[in-house]
Amino acid sequence: MKVTFPHMGNLYIPLRTFFENLGAEVVVPPLSSKRTLEIGCKYSPEFACLPLKVTLGNFIEALEMGADTIVMAGGVGPCRFGYYAEVQREILKDLGYDFDMIVLEPPQGHFWDLIKKFKYITNKKSFKEIYLAGKLAWKKIILLDRLEKMVNRIRAVELEKGKTDKAYKKALNLISNARDEQELAFARQQIEKEISSIKKAKERNLLKVGLVGEIYTLLEPFVNFNIEKQLGELGVLVERSIYISQWVRENLLPSFMKSKEPEVLAKLAEPYIPCFVGGHGRESVAQIVSYAKQGFDGVIHLLPLTCMPEIVAKSVLPMVSKIHSIPVMTLVLDEHSAETGLRTRLEAFIDLIRERKEEEEFGVLSWD
Amino acid sequence: MECYLGIDVGSVSTNFALIDKHGKMLKKLYLRTAGRPIETIKSGLKMLKEDLKDDIEIKGVGTTGSGRKLASVIVGADVVKNEITAHAVASISEIPTVQTILEIGGQDSKIIILRDGIVVDFAMNTVCAAGTGSFLDRQAQRLGIPIELFGEIAIRSKNPTRIAGRCAVFAESDMIHKQQLGYKVEDILKGLCQALVRNYLANVAKGKEINPPVVFQGGVAANSGIKRAFEEELGMEIIVPEHFDVMGALGAALLAKKAMSQNKQKQTNFYGFEAAFKEHRAESFECNGCPNLCEIVQIYVDNKLIARWGDRCGRWSENVAV
Ligand code: SF4
Ligand code: SF4
Numbered sequence: 001m002k003v004t005f006p007h008m009g010n011l012y013i014p015l016r017t018f019f020e021n022l023g024a025e026v027v028v029p030p031l032s033s034k035r036t037l038e039i040g041c042k043y044s045p046e047f048a049c050l051p052l053k054v055t056l057g058n059f060i061e062a063l064e065m066g067a068d069t070i071v072m073a074g075g076v077g078p079c080r081f082g083y084y085a086e087v088q089r090e091i092l093k094d095l096g097y098d099f100d101m102i103v104l105e106p107p108q109g110h111f112w113d114l115i116k117k118f119k120y121i122t123n124k125k126s127f128k129e130i131y132l133a134g135k136l137a138w139k140k141i142i143l144l145d146r147l148e149k150m151v152n153r154i155r156a157v158e159l160e161k162g163k164t165d166k167a168y169k170k171a172l173n174l175i176s177n178a179r180d181e182q183e184l185a186f187a188r189q190q191i192e193k194e195i196s197s198i199k200k201a202k203e204r205n206l207l208k209v210g211l212v213g214e215i216y217t218l219l220e221p222f223v224n225f226n227i228e229k230q231l232g233e234l235g236v237l238v239e240r241s242i243y244i245s246q247w248v249r250e251n252l253l254p255s256f257m258k259s260k261e262p263e264v265l266a267k268l269a270e271p272y273i274p275c276f277v278g279g280h281g282r283e284s285v286a287q288i289v290s291y292a293k294q295g296f297d298g299v300i301h302l303l304p305l306t307c308m309p310e311i312v313a314k315s316v317l318p319m320v321s322k323i324h325s326i327p328v329m330t331l332v333l334d335e336h337s338a339e340t341g342l343r344t345r346l347e348a349f350i351d352l353i354r355e356r357k358e359e360e361e362f363g364v365l366s367w368d
Numbered sequence: 369m370e371c372y373l374g375i376d377v378g379s380v381s382t383n384f385a386l387i388d389k390h391g392k393m394l395k396k397l398y399l400r401t402a403g404r405p406i407e408t409i410k411s412g413l414k415m416l417k418e419d420l421k422d423d424i425e426i427k428g429v430g431t432t433g434s435g436r437k438l439a440s441v442i443v444g445a446d447v448v449k450n451e452i453t454a455h456a457v458a459s460i461s462e463i464p465t466v467q468t469i470l471e472i473g474g475q476d477s478k479i480i481i482l483r484d485g486i487v488v489d490f491a492m493n494t495v496c497a498a499g500t501g502s503f504l505d506r507q508a509q510r511l512g513i514p515i516e517l518f519g520e521i522a523i524r525s526k527n528p529t530r531i532a533g534r535c536a537v538f539a540e541s542d543m544i545h546k547q548q549l550g551y552k553v554e555d556i557l558k559g560l561c562q563a564l565v566r567n568y569l570a571n572v573a574k575g576k577e578i579n580p581p582v583v584f585q586g587g588v589a590a591n592s593g594i595k596r597a598f599e600e601e602l603g604m605e606i607i608v609p610e611h612f613d614v615m616g617a618l619g620a621a622l623l624a625k626k627a628m629s630q631n632k633q634k635q636t637n638f639y640g641f642e643a644a645f646k647e648h649r650a651e652s653f654e655c656n657g658c659p660n661l662c663e664i665v666q667i668y669v670d671n672k673l674i675a676r677w678g679d680r681c682g683r684w685s686e687n688v689a690v
Contacts, residue, residue, distance in 0.1 A: 359486060
């Protein structure tokens with residue numbers, strides 16, 4: 001059995017660790033590229049959302065490399081994510097691929113179902129073995145999140161251009177290659193040492209921008225044109241609203257292990273979106289409110305074209321932005337998005353919030 | 369005399385604005401890019417040089433537009449700015465209280481919302497052709513009307529024809545249909561103006577609060593028919609600034625002036641008008657390093673590689689010291 005899974009940012013690192021430690025052979029699809037997008041789009045329904053297209057491309061590339069078992073997340077709720085796996089399975093079958101697809105439904109009380117599926121994938125490994133492999137993968141996830149947060153803070157103020165990204169690349173390798181918790185602890189030390197040795201410029205008026213929106217477009221640098229890096233290069237400190245750990249918590253862990261944070265957060269969105277609208281639509285709005293309260297200078301809202309939950313969120317953004325006095329820019333991404341257009345918008349948005357901040361220092365502008 | 373130069377390189381037009389140290393326009397140029405941005409930038413420089421007296425001293429250069437990076441490596445820029453900011457800066461310099469900027473150029477259209485002289489919101493449309501100058505050019509050509517007369521004729525219409533304007537393809541076929549039915553040319557032209565305005569308000573302005581003073585700029589602002597259609601649709605006076613067709617370039621020049629005056633010691637990066645006589649070459653190739661197959665652009669000056677971009681991963685751009 002050769003296991004594969006779709007890409008979403010750095011998720012492949014812990015997933016590979018998990019399955020390999022359980023003795024499965026893993027085929028990591030090539031990182032999402034233009035080719036992935038092209039084949040994905042070619043075989044997807046035109047109006048499907050971008051994540052479906054790109055992950056379908058991942059599967060095809062992995063199947064070409066000999067994978068025969070696809071592990072995919074399922075989903076519930078009004079948004080289309082719940083149908084992804086089914087649609088993709090049918091498309092791949094029609095294309096004549098021979099494979100098994102295992103869909104991991106969010107374990108709302110069905111945690112044992114999930115374990116059973118893992119047992120199947122991993123050739124009947126014991127619960128303890130699954131637990132241990134899961135633990136290491138989870139620790140990697142936590143470290144990856146920490147790393148990404150650090151990088152997003154430092155990139156904006158690095159003195160030597162490109163230094164942060166070099167350290168980041170190296171760190172990803174270290175985390176990826178750690179075989180047990182001891183090695184991972186060692187990797188962590190090394191990474192922290194390296195990152196803290198990057199020389200920083202003193203910036204008194206650093207701009208802070210929050211990133212919110214649909215999870216896949218937020219986490220996958222290929223589809224968002226590496227927006228975090230671009231903002232960092234423009235001298236902006238970036239904070240992303242969703243990290244992999246959160247996704248895993250929400251989608252793979254049993255409910256008693258979930259944090260209460262999302263519920264608290266959802267309250268912030270209540271005046272604008274009172275109910276669950278699928279995906280992270282409500283969370284996006286809540287995060288914007290939260291960023292405004294934390295004194296961020298602006299928020300960028302990312303979504304794939306035709307993404308329903310985020311379109312609902314987008315519709316209330318003018319109001320949220322006005323009431324909480326925070327500029328918000330929505331960027332809609334699809335397979336036709338071009339980097340130059342995105343870059344122009346980013347630069348203009350940063351100019352906008354920078355001027356606003358400078359003006360505020362003198363206490364004149366009221367944002368209306 | 370101390371001057372500042374602004375260059376706005378778009379896919380349709382390349383514009384130059386030369387201003388004095390008070391921000392007054394000394395000379396402007398509006399050139400067709402015609403797919404040859406480097407040549408166009410150079411011929412613009414030459415034209416400026418020929419036109420000007422010798423006591424001109426360029427103290428700073430700003431570039432903007434989709435080709436801003438290219439322009440900056442060719443002429444040596446002090447400021448490289450996005451189009452939104454450049455347009456806003458230029459507009460404020462002419463109408464300091466402006467609250468809304470409608471900009472329709474050859475290749476794209478934008479709306480910029482300002483309050484108290486600061487950009488607070490904007491949107492850009494780079495995808496839909498129905499909202500741009502190129503679309504009007506095409507339709508004028510189809511009807512055999514010189515584009516300069518478009519607005520004049522449209523304004524005469526008493527009974528504009530309704531043209532479906534949601535998308536360029538539909539608008540075009542609808543217009544052809546109406547033309548065959550024998551509608552008057554002026555009514556069709558006015559109908560096109562209204563369709564473009566409707567399309568702009570629905571797709572670009574999308575419910576943004578349009579408050580006066582409203583400034584209309586970009587190449588299409590020359591078309592009085594469009595101006596009138598905006599006025600009728602919005603019920604407001606629309607101001608077309610004096611230098612409406614080169615506002616991006618003007619903004620870039622003003623930004624260069626600002627940047628240089630903030631830092632008095634700084635010498636301009638401008639290579640001088642001689643840049644126009646150097647030999648420039650742009651080459652591109654496809655990188656096979658990974659399946660992204662990035663198109664890498666390389667710029668040579670007198671056979672020396674000076675800039676490189678287009679890679680997603682930094683493999684090529686990191687290795688050129690610009
Ligand atoms: S959240 Fe949006 S992009 Fe994701 S599956 Fe749902 S509709 Fe598609
Ligand atoms: S430039 Fe980098 S990302 Fe682009 S094709 Fe080459 S190796 Fe791949």
